[in-house]
Amino acid sequence: MRDVNLELASALYDMSAVAGDSQRAWGYKRAAKAVLRIDRDITPLVTSNTFKAIAGIGPTTDRIARELILDGRCAFVERAVRESGKEQEIARLHNLRRQYLSRAAVKQIVARKGSPSRAKYRGDFQMHSIYSDGAETLESIINACIERGWSCAGMTDHSYGLTIAGGMSMERAIEQHAEIDALNRTYGGRFRMFKGIEANIRADGGIDMEQHEMRRFEYIVASPHSALRKSIDQTERMVAAVSQRGVAILGHPQGRVFNMRLGVLADWSRVFEVAAKRQVAIEIDGSWSRQDVPYELAAQALEQGCIFALDSDAHSHAELDFAEIAIAHAKLAGIPQAKIVNYWPEKKFLEWAAGAWDR
Missing domain, CATH: 1.10.150.110 (DNA polymerase beta, N-terminal domain-like)
Structure with a gap:
């Protein structure tokens, strides 16, 4: 097209x-x-x-x-x-502009029949609130999600290691979880918010949180936020990240940005092989400037047996619509809904996320 x-x-x-x-x-x-x-x-x-x-x-x-x-x-x-x-x-x-989609292209692709469907999309599993670098409160985000026809979402504010993005301290995380529990009681039967965190992948592939801290969350998104302009191979870093116990989703794996940087250079076939074995979901981050992983790399990951998360990486209500960009890339990659965690029933999603500690 x-x-x-x-x-x-x-x-x-x-x-x-x-x-x-x-x-x-x-x-x-x-x-x-x-x-x-x-x-x-x-x-x-x-x-x-x-x-x-x-x-x-x-x-x-x-x-x-x-x-x-x-x-x-x-x-x-x-x-x-x-x-x-x-x-x-x-x-x-x-x-630096390859495999990006304009808004017009996204609208055209998402409107096509077939999987994955926008209408059956249950919710977004990477987004940010005022607890880190987002602009919205938790309840306002819930209402914005409900307006889009979603039944769930995962709140993944930045972990404390990413101070540049207002990373959330564990004390603040405890406050956030109490608020999420209260909101889930209020919106019970209509909407469920999951307790996630976007942890930072360090240069050595480790996660910037202690394991006992990670266990406080229902799922972990691990994403690279540093060393994204280096021309060195970082395969071992990314393999180490998806091998980390507790990690459920590999967030914006390349760390690329439109017209600015290519992001992490790696042998993605090796990364996807390990991710598929451990059932770590490969994220298609729909943030317009990211679109990461793009459709060709997503198709490769699918061929290697990976599962996926299609997320907006929203920092405001309007940016929740970036989930459509992720859906468009998934359509181009030919990913069936059964391989995408955003379409799974709540019980299956939670069992899979909890299993990240045992796989």
Whole structure:
């Protein structure tokens, strides 16, 4: 499937790189972000001369879009890149945009029939509240989830080792768990919030929490947040992480960010082999800038027998919709619902999560 919106945004980011540190560079980035937010294919907008009416879209962006749609390529951008002398730098940036999906592409993919279904998605198992670096209270998050038709969610504020993200102390975790218990009593029969934590994977593959502390939670998401720009192989680090007792989900495994970094370099076949053996779920993090793991790597993990978690990594109510991005990648990867923990009944989910200590 061609993602014209993403192609145009990428071309605009190329023009921003050509422009360097200037007002024009800012304008191209603004236009690229506007294109990525559009929820439908831009082709009919361009051909009907209505594309320029969208905020942030100027004459140059319209010209680039026309060339892309009518010619299948953009000679204007290609020439600008060639004349800038930045071809190698921009080629490197192209690798930082691979296997991302625009909002329009996500909407189109999620609307397709088949598994996994948005309608049957039970809830999101990675999100953040005011207990760490999120913007919302627990109860407001529950109501936002209910509005989306979900019946459960897992709260995974950052562990205390990640101080830059307001990591939650164990004292605060105890307070949070008491609040979750009270809310589950209030919303019993309508909604269940699980007690999770997003623990940090250290450089050596260990987790930044003691085992007795980890056992206070119903499940553990272990995610890399450091050493994400290094060009060294980090296979052993990630194998150690999925081998850690108690770890249920490997969160945003690569740690990649759109147009910024590739993230962890590893022999993912080895990581997936160990994860499949231990039944550690591989996360597809739907946060727009992450989309991690992307569909091709997810398909590889599926082939190796892995199970999955499709999550939003939300830090606000609006970002809960990022779960759709995770669903879109799972659809492209051909992952059946039976292999995705977000579709499992509560009893099965809890038994699997508890089993992370014994597998």
